[in-house]
Amino acid sequence: MPVTLSVAVEAPRHASLGSLLDYTSEQPLAPGTLLRVPLGRRNVPGLVWDAGAGNMPLGAELRPVSAVLDALPPLPADWRGLIDFAAAYYQRSVGELALAVLPPELRKMDNVRLLRRVARLMKAPPAIDPTPNLAAKPAAPTLNDEQHAALAAIASADKPILLHGVTGSGKTEVYLHAAATALQRGQQALVLVPEINLTPQLEARFAERFPGHVMVSLHSGLTPAQRLRHWLLAHLGLADLVLGTRLAVFAPLPRLGLIVVDEEHDPSFKQQEGARYSARDLAVWRARQRSVPVVLGSATPSLESWQRALEGKYQRVPLAQRIGGGAMPRVRLLDMAQLPKQEGVERVLAPPLLAAIEERIARGEQSLLLLNRRGYAPVLHCSACGWKSGCPHCSAWRVFHKSDRTLRCHHCGLSERVPRACPDCGNLDIAPIGRGTEKLQEQLSALLPAARIGRIDADSTRGVGLLQQQLAAVHAGDVDVLVGTQMVAKGHDFRRVTLVAAVNPDSALFSSDFRAPERLFALLMQAAGRAGRDAEQAARSEMWVQTWNARHPIYAALRAHDYESFAAAQLAERHAAGLPPFAALALVRADARTAEAATGFLQAASTLAQAYEGVTAYRPVPPFVAKVADVERMQMLVESPSRSVLQRMLADWLPALQGLRAQHKGLIRWAVDVDPLAI
Ligand code: ADP
Numbered sequence: 001m002p003v004t005l006s007v008a009v010e011a012p013r014h015a016s017l018g019s020l021l022d023y024t025s026e027q028p029l030a031p032g033t034l035l036r037v038p039l040g041r042r043n044v045p046g047l048v049w050d051a052g053a054g055n056m057p058l059g060a061e062l063r064p065v066s067a068v069l070d071a072l073p074p075l076p077a078d079w080r081g082l083i084d085f086a087a088a089y090y091q092r093s094v095g096e097l098a099l100a101v102l103p104p105e106l107r108k109m110d111n112v113r114l115l116r117r118v119a120r121l122m123k124a125p126p127a128i129d130p131t132p133n134l135a136a137k138p139a140a141p142t143l144n145d146e147q148h149a150a151l152a153a154i155a156s157a158d159k160p161i162l163l164h165g166v167t168g169s170g171k172t173e174v175y176l177h178a179a180a181t182a183l184q185r186g187q188q189a190l191v192l193v194p195e196i197n198l199t200p201q202l203e204a205r206f207a208e209r210f211p212g213h214v215m216v217s218l219h220s221g222l223t224p225a226q227r228l229r230h231w232l233l234a235h236l237g238l239a240d241l242v243l244g245t246r247l248a249v250f251a252p253l254p255r256l257g258l259i260v261v262d263e264e265h266d267p268s269f270k271q272q273e274g275a276r277y278s279a280r281d282l283a284v285w286r287a288r289q290r291s292v293p294v295v296l297g298s299a300t301p302s303l304e305s306w307q308r309a310l311e312g313k314y315q316r317v318p319l320a321q322r323i324g325g326g327a328m329p330r331v332r333l334l335d336m337a338q339l340p341k342q343e344g345v346e347r348v349l350a351p352p353l354l355a356a357i358e359e360r361i362a363r364g365e366q367s368l369l370l371l372n373r374r375g376y377a378p379v380l381h382c383s384a385c386g387w388k389s390g391c392p393h394c395s396a397w398r399v400f401h402k403s404d405r406t407l408r409c410h411h412c413g414l415s416e417r418v419p420r421a422c423p424d425c426g427n428l429d430i431a432p433i434g435r436g437t438e439k440l441q442e443q444l445s446a447l448l449p450a451a452r453i454g455r456i457d458a459d460s461t462r463g464v465g466l467l468q469q470q471l472a473a474v475h476a477g478d479v480d481v482l483v484g485t486q487m488v489a490k491g492h493d494f495r496r497v498t499l500v501a502a503v504n505p506d507s508a509l510f511s512s513d514f515r516a517p518e519r520l521f522a523l524l525m526q527a528a529g530r531a532g533r534d535a536e537q538a539a540r541s542e543m544w545v546q547t548w549n550a551r552h553p554i555y556a557a558l559r560a561h562d563y564e565s566f567a568a569a570q571l572a573e574r575h576a577a578g579l580p581p582f583a584a585l586a587l588v589r590a591d592a593r594t595a596e597a598a599t600g601f602l603q604a605a606s607t608l609a610q611a612y613e614g615v616t617a618y619r620p621v622p623p624f625v626a627k628v629a630d631v632e633r634m635q636m637l638v639e640s641p642s643r644s645v646l647q648r649m650l651a652d653w654l655p656a657l658q659g660l661r662a663q664h665k666g667l668i669r670w671a672v673d674v675d676p677l678a679i
């Protein structure tokens, strides 16, 4: 007698079908079993979710499942619980999310190959070589009092731990010890980092500390085969340590004993497409679900986490001192408005900063210059007719890249050779305005002809292994001055850097995004942390900031390395304005052929939203770059002082928006972002 199964398949929430569909099976199958099922004319992967009670495919008879992949142990109930929660919270379908977070390679496997793969891993899990180079292996340092206190807090935690410590205060050492405790108990530790490609050093530190254990990484830089293998090791309970980026929060971990979220404030923990989940927030949920400790570490915690700590929902654990007693670098503000004017000369770096860099070079130390804009110049301009290098498909300028003489749109990717003359009036004198990393590098080479000037940004690291190569050159001391975007501010342990300079950070002060100051402060603090990692050099390490707004409170807080007063001021502003963390937000985005169509859809949605009490829908507005690749974009904020009120409203309101679609010709797609990070 065939049984009915409710199966999660990949169908977006607002498609006409739900994502749990009923199928029949000759034998009963455990929930979490991987299947292949017919959907229309296709055969798609699915997961048994329940014993029946899904939606009948419209008007059709129940169809039998096509294949059962029971070589894969069923995804356990706690994993399905995580997916159920995340799908509901971020307003996606269960099937879409469940299948999106499985390794893509699983789709290609048949049961026989899968069985072979699993058997091979079970027989010989790949442990870290226990004796690579014993002599070189440093012993674990003796923890200081603050670190001991942190570990004690983790051991007895009944709420998430917010580990607040500047770079070099020994946070990673705390993670290592906490992981060691979990491993000793026979448990698995999950460590989430913002960008694993930038932090091979962290992987090396864990590998060095845990010989004989199995460690895997999970991130999008892996080949499909590696990703499957690593995921299987986690799911089978064979991996002791899982190090990964945001997607690793969905790893099934049968022996989970600890979760660490390093740099918890980092925006890259938020997925920016599909199900726009926050891996940090899901990590907290997951830890509570599994009754395991979770450690959120940062020098500049997100204001959400900080506020929760103030409310006693998280436990704040400080690491106030840098290891070895090294001071944080001295912050020097260069008030550009006070500098004497130099007629006709575009000022690259203020003379005192240039002198400080030259001093570093003379001493054999390194300097790091941060400029958050890649390319040579953000725009080309014709002085005769006013033409500018706009992108024909986007509301953005095309950036001048001098190295390959192209004009490139960073939004739609359009790339063309730089015209010889102005395309509008034929004037030969078209000139770049403003400055990106390429130009800064060129200008520095001219100013410091004897120095070796390196550059690390998305362009310089496009090829396989290029980033590692360039980082190695910096570590080896083959670079005197490194120019880079925020890529270089994160996590690297540069031992010879004693000067960090933010060349032009001001633009973030005037952003319409209320989180811009928070992000700028975190970036500058993090950049400052790159200087004086070596305690011996800490005393003469400096962070320079070139600014036209030297009186801005953000810089005063930076100068004092005073996160707490910065946070207090920001929280007061947010409270007064009714913004997160004092309110819950969702952002509805609409993409359409015309701005009118996008606006029309959102306005209709807004009208429907009026029916809900306790929720405010704001006016539709264009995002910072409104048109991308000929698609017009608009967005609308929905806000409520209560997260649960907003959640209930969204669950009721969003399905109705799907019904509006038909009335808005020209609408291409719409999507919701719950707890949006960039506004
Ligand atoms: P963070 O993660 O906060 O930047 P780390 O854990 O990386 O700090 O520590 C900075 C440096 O100090 C590392 O080289 C680490 O090995 C060392 N270190 C950490 N804790 C101690 C300690 N208790 N005693 C001696 N050295 C330590």
Ligand code: ZN
Pocket: 382, 383, 384, 385, 386, 387, 422, 423, 424, 425, 426, 427
């Ligand atoms: Zn012209």
Ligand code: ZN
Pocket: 391, 392, 393, 394, 409, 410, 411, 412, 413, 414, 628, 629
């Ligand atoms: Zn474009």
